[in-house]
Amino acid sequence: MPAQAQTLNGDFGALIDGVSPADLKDSQFRDEAYRLWGAHGGLLVVRGDALADIQPDALLDWAETFGAVERKTSVGRERMMVEGTPILRIGNARDAQNRATAQQSDVPQLRSDADMRYDTKTHRPVWHTDFTSETPSIGSVMHCRHAPPSGGETLFADTRTAYARMDAETREKLAGLEAVCSQAHHDKKISLYTPGYPVLTPEQRAANPTYRLPVVLTHPETGIPALYALNSSTSALVPKGAPITQEQMDLWDLEGVEDASMALYRNLLPFVTGPEFTVKWSWRPGDIVTWDNRCTMHAATGFDDRKHYREMWRISLQQRQAAASVAA
Numbered sequence: 001m002p003a004q005a006q007t008l009n010g011d012f013g014a015l016i017d018g019v020s021p022a023d024l025k026d027s028q029f030r031d032e033a034y035r036l037w038g039a040h041g042g043l044l045v046v047r048g049d050a051l052a053d054i055q056p057d058a059l060l061d062w063a064e065t066f067g068a069v070e071r072k073t074s075v076g077r078e079r080m081m082v083e084g085t086p087i088l089r090i091g092n093a094r095d096a097q098n099r100a101t102a103q104q105s106d107v108p109q110l111r112s113d114a115d116m117r118y119d120t121k122t123h124r125p126v127w128h129t130d131f132t133s134e135t136p137s138i139g140s141v142m143h144c145r146h147a148p149p150s151g152g153e154t155l156f157a158d159t160r161t162a163y164a165r166m167d168a169e170t171r172e173k174l175a176g177l178e179a180v181c182s183q184a185h186h187d188k189k190i191s192l193y194t195p196g197y198p199v200l201t202p203e204q205r206a207a208n209p210t211y212r213l214p215v216v217l218t219h220p221e222t223g224i225p226a227l228y229a230l231n232s233s234t235s236a237l238v239p240k241g242a243p244i245t246q247e248q249m250d251l252w253d254l255e256g257v258e259d260a261s262m263a264l265y266r267n268l269l270p271f272v273t274g275p276e277f278t279v280k281w282s283w284r285p286g287d288i289v290t291w292d293n294r295c296t297m298h299a300a301t302g303f304d305d306r307k308h309y310r311e312m313w314r315i316s317l318q319q320r321q322a323a324a325s326v327a328a
Contacts, residue, residue, distance in 0.1 A: 002016050002017060002018040002019050002020075002023060002029075002048075005036050007040060008040075008279045009158075009276075009277075009279050010276075011039075011040055011041065012156075012161065013040055013041065013043035013044075013045070013279045014037075014039075014044050015044075015045040015047060016036070016044070016045070016046045016047070017047045018048055019046040019047060019048035019051060020048055020050050020051075021051065021054055021058060023046075023048075024046075024051075024058065024061070024062045025058075025061070030062075030065045033046065034065055034066060037066060037290060037292065038222060041158045041160060041161070041295055041296065042292025042294065043291050043292070045281065045287060045289045046288045047284065047286065047287050047288075048286055049285075051286035051287070052144075052145070054143070054286075056082055056085045056087055056313075059141070059315065060085065060315065062288065063315045063317060065290075066139055066290050066292075067138050067317030067319060068320045069086060069315055070086060070315070070316035070317065072086070079095075079099065079101055080101055080102055086316075087314065088313070089102040089103070089311060089312070089314075090102055090142075090310075090311075090312040090314055091146070091311040091312055092305040093311055104194070105126065105193075105194050105197070105300060106193055106194040106302070107124065107126060107300055107301060107302045108124060108301070109301060109303055110151070110153060110280075110301050110302075113275070116155050116273065116275070116280060116299075117273050117274055117278075118269035119270075120266055120267060120270065125155060125273075125299035125300070125301060126232060126299055127157065127230075127269055127273055127298070128297060128299065129228060129229060129230055129231045129293050129297050129298075130231065130298075130316065136213065136229075137293055137316040137317055138292065138293055138294060138317050138318060139290060139292045139293050139316075139317040140291055140293065140314055140316055141288060141289070141290045141314070141317065142312055142313070142314045142315075143286075143288045143312065144284060144285050144286065144288075144312055145311040145312065145313060146285060146309050146310055146311040147283040147284060147310060148303040148310050149308065151301060151302055151304065152283060152301060152302070152303035152310050153281060153282050153283070153301045154280075154289070154300060154301070155273075155278060155298060155299040155301065156278065156296055156298045157272055157279075157296060157297040157298070158277045158278070158295070158296065159226040159227040159228070159272060159277075159295055159296060160219070160224045160225065161277055162227065163216065163225060163227050164224075164225075166268075166271075170268075171216070174215050174227070175214075175215070175216045175225075177214075177215040177216075177237045177238065177240065178212045178213060178215060178229070178238060178240050179214075179229035179230060179236075180212055180234065180235050180238060180244060180252070181210065181213060181234050182205075182208070182210040182211070182252070182253055183200060183208045183233060184199070184200045184204075184205045184208065185232075185233055185235045185253045185256065186231070186233035187199045187200055188200075188253060188254065188256035190232055191256070205253065210253075212238075213228065214229060214240075215229055215230065215265075217229070219292075219294050219295055224295065226295040227268075227297070228293075228294060230265050231297075234262065234265070235249075235253070235259055235262070236252065236258070236261050236262065237264055238261065272297070273299075
């Protein structure tokens with residue numbers, strides 16, 4: 001068994017080093033990994049050189065430690081999946097026809113750790129929570145296959161502790177709101193700064209309609225409230241149950257425009273992504289990071305993709321059984 005876990009920033013995030021493929025199959029190790037994941041804010045890293053070449057089936061089996069693997073292929077990303085699996089490839093891989101076979105956003109490389117904090121002028125880094133449907137992913141598992149010599153770090157923020165340290169008036173205001181979300185808005189908005197990023201066809205948009213999620217979620221297992229439902233798919237923040245028009249949705253989805261209400265979210269992000277709440281993870285081949293979307297946010301950072309190759313494998317997780325999520 002590997003050495004005892006190390007924490008990453010206070011009690012947020014845990015790292016288990018020296019992990020082998022055999023450990024990933026061990027029931028006691030898996031139980032301890034799940035416990036650490038919950039105890040440390042929904043961020044767990046397992047690291048080991050022997051994990052660099054694990055096969056898709058082994059990674060999918062490990063992911064089942066934390067939730068049910070989402071088997072549905074992401075809309076518009078069929079060519080970016082690891083063949084025959086529900087694993088999404090992220091990076092700068094291309095095929096013989098120079099078509100992207102991995103998902104990548106055009107985001108800047110960090111110049112220093114000060115760049116980790118969200119900038120309200122540049123809207124960078126693109127801090128977000130992963131979800132793509134009305135039954136959103138509870139978390140994600142990311143495995144590093146190839147890493148550039150510098151850049152390409154992933155940033156994580158502890159949204160439960162950040163929410164707890166906000167003043168009572170702000171917490172009450174946020175708890176009364178819900179986020180208006182859609183994949184169409186997400187894809188169009190990212191395409192505006194990443195040429196070639198796939199956008200939904202009218203048919204795909206109709207099959208993936210707008211949905212709403214609470215801005216504050218009480219975690220169904222820990223009972224701790226946290227900021228939630230805020231990412232590039234979020235087009236507006238509205239009072240719970242407030243009506244929205246088709247004209248508004250067309251503007252948000254087809255033009256990638258955000259509603260003015262999103263200023264509230266963006267003005268909070270510099271606080272939420274401050275150094276007391278964040279972790280910067282620098283990847284090595286073999287690393288596997290699992291994060292809980294119900295109590296974390298994360299952001300990608302750039303690297304020199306003209307000189308270096310990066311390939312990550314990502315798995316989305318669903319709840320193992322239906323359980324009502326309770327807004328705080």
